[in-house]
Amino acid sequence: MNVQVVGNFDDAVNDRPSSSTVQKLIRLSAPAVIIGVASALVLFAVEELAHRLEHLLWSALPDLLGLSADSGWWIFGVLSLTGLAVGLVVWLMPGHGGPDSATIHLIAPPLPLRAVPSLLIAGVLALGGGVSLGPEAVIIGINVALLVAAFRWAVPSIPTELIVVLTAAGTVGAVFGTPVAAALVFTGLVGGMFREGALWDQLFLPLLAASAGAVTMSLLAKPQFALDLPAYAAIEPVDLLSASGVAVVAAGLGLAASAVFAPVHRVFRTLRNPVLYITIGGMLLGLLGVIGGPLTLFQGNGEMSELVTQRAEYPASALVLIVAVKVLALLISAAAGFRGGRIFPAVFIGVALGLLTNALIPSIPLTVAAAGGVLGMVLAISRDGWLALFIAVALTGSVTILPLLCVAILPAWLLVSRGPEMIVHVSQVDVLEHTAGIERRP
Known part of the structure; x- marks a missing residue:
């Protein structure tokens, strides 16, 4: 393959952002x-x-x-009544809960403001009712709709595309309690959006929004993702x-679920x-909740901590059942029309x-096995x-394991890259019709 080199190495090393870029x-x-703080709030x-x-339904x-x-x-x-309530929201409320979560990526075009209340209600019902979906897709959809509308009114000179990226970055930073996640996720995206400037210049604003969101959320709720796993020293x-195999x-399990996702949706x-x-x-x-028990309900964030802490109580047969039930629960939750994201159940x-x-x-080692499992499933x-x-x-709380996972991700990515x-x-027409509550006739 021929590679054309523009300029020289010294110019690249000594490159500085222009004064217009800095300004x-x-x-x-x-x-x-502002976007980062608002996203976290x-x-x-x-x-x-x-x-x-959740407290009302499952405790009070x-x-x-x-x-x-x-x-x-x-x-x-x-869960049956939760399905009924979400179905009524999607059918009857203005905006119809926004587009079907099964048909959109994590970062999607801004929704009309009229769709925000129904998306909010459908998302809260799913999260509180025990559905196996996470909050990230709903929160990003709400935040993007609100902040794009606000900045179009207050500062119309800022491009909508940039508001969408900053809002998504601020929300991701708030969800994970750190801007590092947003910086990594948006590395590829900003590289495709902005054609000029060094990568750090392109990441500056998303990282700033993510930092503001992470700091705000940390002050409000102190999110913690590290599990109580044995230390991994060397x-x-x-x-x-072992990590690559897991x-x-x-x-492979994630790909199997993905392969049947569209047919189940249909x-x-x-x-x-x-x-x-x-x-x-x-x-x-x-x-499925009756079969798998309460541990297989909800998005899985708190449940996986409980699973790790009480792992001695779960033999291999019980863990097989938990994995199978949770995979089916994620598949049905995402395909049946509930609003929410798929990342947190995948982590569980x-x-x-x-x-x-x-x-x-x-x-x-338990830490190696858990990290490898999360790596492969979230990747798929x-x-x-x-x-x-x-x-x-x-989740491991160990930087030592990072080089190990950098190796383990290579065979997993080779498997995933061409899979479903x-x-x-x-x-786009179908998505807009669904948002409007229109069902196509054959």
Whole structure:
């Protein structure tokens, strides 16, 4: 392959941002900080609403009625009613809950403001009702719609595309409690958006928005993702093979779920009315919750901490059941029309798969197995290697494991790169029609 070199090495090393670039970055710094802070505040407010609903449905009400929230009937009933409620929102409310989460990537075009209330309600119902989806897609959708509208009115000179990127960066920084995740995720995106300037110049504003979001969220809620895993002090040669093997198995499981995602989505849509197919989705989730138990409900963030802390109570057979149920729950939650993201459930599945690997092969360190499982599963579901690496390292709380995971991601990426994605590819017309609540006739 022929490579054309522009300029010389010394020029590249001594390159400095132009005065116009510096002035532009300084001028946009304040909006970036405002966007980051606002993104975190909305995230905090939505999660508070979801937590209050969760407390009502899974603690206050069963206590008032003298019932156990862990009983099969309660789990089935709450998830079935959650499906009914979300179905009614998607069917009847203005905006219809925004576009189907199964048809859009994490960063999507801005929604009309009329869709925000229905998206908010549908997202809070899913999060509080125990659906196996995370908050990231809903929060980014709400934040982008609100902040794009606000800046179009207040500062119309700032491009909408930049507002979308900064809002997504601020939200990702707030969700993970650190700007590092946003910096990694947006490395590829800004490289494609901005054709001039060094990469650091391009990342400056997204990183600033992410930092503001992370700091704000840390002050409000102090998010913590590190699990109580054994310390990993030094890399052993055999661990390179172990981590790679676990990552490949996890990626393969994620690809298998992705391969059937679109067909499952189509089966649900044959019912046409969202009240029908989302309610049935809730009932199926209820049945899975009865089989897998409370640990397989919700987005999985708190549940995976509990799983790791109490891992001695779960033999390999129980972990197989947990992994299988959670994969099916993620598949149904995302395909049946619930609003939410797929990253957090994927992290839970990766952790559970790592625990299962360690239970079957105790010679593989638990931390290596868990990190490899998270790496492979998040990679398959998100198709973002940076995000997969970051989450795997963050959950272990060990920088020592990073070189190991940089090796493990290579075979996993070779498997994933040409495999099916967990997204339903539809035309823009179809997405807009769904947002408007229009069902196409055959």
